Amino acid sequence: MTIKDIAKICGVSVSTVSRVLNEHPDVSEANREKVLAVVRELHYVPNNSARDLVKSPSDAIGLVVRGVGNPFFTGVIRAIGEACEAAGYTMVLHQIRSGEDELRAGAELARSKRLRGLILLGGCFDYTPEQIAGLGIPFVCCTYTNSFGTLPADAYSSVSIDDRQAAYKIVSMLTQRGHRNIAVILNSVEDHSISQLRYKGYCQALQECGVEVDLELVEETVTFEMSDGYAGMERLMSRRDDFTAVFVISDALAVAAMKALHDHGKRVPEDCSVVAIDGIEMSSYSVPTLTTLVQPQQEMGEKAVQILVDMIEGRAGNRHLLLDTTTREGGSVCSV
C-alpha cells in the first residue's frame, strides 16, 4: 500500500494525502476526514514509519548529569539545552545521584527514550571498552576525558579543560606569592576522576618549589555540595592552623570554605588565601570576590552538542576538544 493507493481510494490528489499525514493546515476539513478514515481503516502507515516501527527515529538527545547540586553545571546544562534546540533536537535531562553508574543510566535512557545520542556531564574517567559496548549510540563526555580508562581515542568524544594543568596553574599562583603551607579541599585523591587529576596538578606545583605534599593538609569531601566545602574547611582547621592558603576544587565549595573561615574568625585573604577552579557567577559576588580559573561553561555545552550532532548526522566521527581556562583575579589572595 502506498500514498498513491490512499489517494486513489479517497479520490483526492497525492499531495492532499501528504498534507493530511504531515498535519499541514491547508486541507479542507472534508478531505482531511476522508483521508484519515481510509488511513485508519487500512491501518496505513507511511513507508518510513513502517520501516522504523520497532526502532523509530526520535529527535532526542539524552543528557545524564551526576551532581545535581553543582552550580557549575547549571550554565553548561543551559548551553546544551539551547544548542540542542537550535540544532533541531530535544534534550532529555536525566539526573543521577553520586553513587549511580552514568553508563548504565545512559544505556537505559537510550533504550526507553530512543535517543539519537548522549551527553554525559560529571562522569568517571576510567571507562573500559566493555562498559561502553551497551550504549550503541554516539556519546560525548562533557567536562571530562577518559584519562584513567582504556578506551581508544576514537571510541568516544570529549570536551574538557586540562584539569591537571588547570590545578597546577592556580596553585602555582599561590607558590609565586610566597605560599608554601597550602591546603587542598577536593572530593578524593584517588577517585579516577576530576578530583584525582586536580590533586596531581596541586602536587606538581608544590613539588616544583621543593615542597613535599603534607597529607594532613589534604581534605576529602566526597561530594560537590556546598555543605561539604564548609565541613571540610572546619575539619582542616581542627587539625591544623599553620596553612596560609587553600586550593578548593570548585567555586561553590570555595565560597562555603570562605564562609567557614569567616565563621571561625579567620580573614580572607589576610589569614588564609583561597583559590578555586570554575568561574561561576556566584563567586564573583562573594566577600571577598574569589580568585579562580574560569572554565568556558557556554562553549563547553555548545561544543559538546556540535560534536554529537555531527556524529548523529554522519558528518564526522569521534573528536576530543580541550578548552582553555582564564584566570579571574578576585580579592581572595595575598602574598606572604
Place this chain on the structure above:
Amino acid sequence: MTIKDIAKICGVSVSTVSRVLNEHPDVSEANREKVLAVVRELHYVPNNSARDLVKSPSDAIGLVVRGVGNPFFTGVIRAIGEACEAAGYTMVLHQIRSGEDELRAGAELARSKRLRGLILLGGCFDYTPEQIAGLGIPFVCCTYTNSFGTLPADAYSSVSIDDRQAAYKIVSMLTQRGHRNIAVILNSVEDHSISQLRYKGYCQALQECGVEVDLELVEETVTFEMSDGYAGMERLMSRRDDFTAVFVISDALAVAAMKALHDHGKRVPEDCSVVAIDGIEMSSYSVPTLTTLVQPQQEMGEKAVQILVDMIEGRAGNRHLLLDTTTREGGSVCSV
C-alpha cells in the same frame, strides 16, 4: 489486519507477536526476525498506533522557563525533572528570554513535541481566556497565579506562595526591629507579575506603621540577574544614604546587593540590614548569612507535576495550591 493475522502468517503465537512489538527480551531471535519481516512487509501497525497516527500520544511534559539566570529555579527544575520521571513522563525543557511570550512558546512546544501537559515557570500574572485558548493541553503555573488576569479559577492550575503576604511578612520583620527608612530592590512596581505583588506587600508593611512609601527608595532592576542586584544597590546609594534597611526581591539579587554595600564601605547589618525571599543554598553561605523567607523549592516542583499528571490521566481537574514560607534567620538584620 490484526495481531492474530500476523501470528497466523508467521506461524507463531499471538503472544510472541505481542512480545516482539513491545520489545520484550524473551523472544527467540529467529521468531523476532520472522515477525518483524512480516510487520514490515505488510506495513502493519498495532491498532492504537493506527488510530493515533496523526496525533500519536507522547510521554512529554513541557517545562517553559523564563529567567534562566535565576538560581531559585534550579532547585524547582530539578524537582520537576525527578517528579516527571517518577510518574513515567519525559520532561522537555524550553528556555525563554525576558521579553518572550511564555504562552506562545508553550503552544509551539505543545505542537512540535506533542506535549501531554505544560508547566510554566516564571510567567506573567495577567492571562486572558483568549491567550490560553491556543494551548489545548492542561497547564500549571509554577511559582505564580493569575492575580492580575481574567482567567476563571477552573481554567488553569497553579502552585505558588502568597507573594504579597510573604513580602509583607519579611518587611514587617524590619519595621518590628525599628526600621522606618526601608528601601526596596525589585524588578518593576507594575509588571503585573511577582514584583508588583511583592511591592504591594512592602507598601502595606510600611503603611501599617504610618510610613509613606518614598519613591526614591524604590529601585527597579528589570531582570533577576545578580549583576542587576549589584547595579541597583549602587544606584540606590548614589541617590540616598539615609536608608537603614533594604528588602530585595530575591536571594540572588540580595547577595549581589550585599556585595555592592560591602564594596562601598557599608557594613551589613550595622549600616544597612538586608532581607529577601527565596531561601536558596547560596545565600546561606554569604557573609553575613542572608535573612530570608524560604520558599519550598522541592515541594513546588513536585506538586506542580502531581497536579498536571492528575489532569493528564483524568483523575482531577484544575487546582490551585498555596504553599507556606518559613523564615530563615541569618545575620543580615539588626535593630535600630
